[in-house]
Amino acid sequence: MSNLPAHKIKLGLTTATIWDNDGNYSVDITRSYKDAQGDWKNTGSLFHSDLLNVAKVAERAEIWISRQLSTR
Known part of the structure; x- marks a missing residue:
């Protein structure tokens, strides 16, 4: 897996981070917040x-992953 994400999708405080591991994609979904x-x-x-x-993310x-796979 690369040290950098293949793509990020943000909506409000929610982010989907997409990782490309030689064509096998994984997605982390997180919420941002401020600590004390x-x-x-x-x-x-x-x-x-x-x-x-x-x-939504x-x-x-x-959709983003499907487009990447369809171009291979």
Whole structure:
């Protein structure tokens, strides 16, 4: 797997990070938040209010990956 993601899709505080491991794609979905010190962090723990954005970034990730696979 590359050290850099193949693609990122952001919607609000939700991000889908797509990784390319020799044509086998994986996706991490995270939510950004600020900690007590005001620094930005990411977590895989999601609130109910995040779920619609999770569904949307997952769908967009699937579309992006499908397009990559169709060009091979």
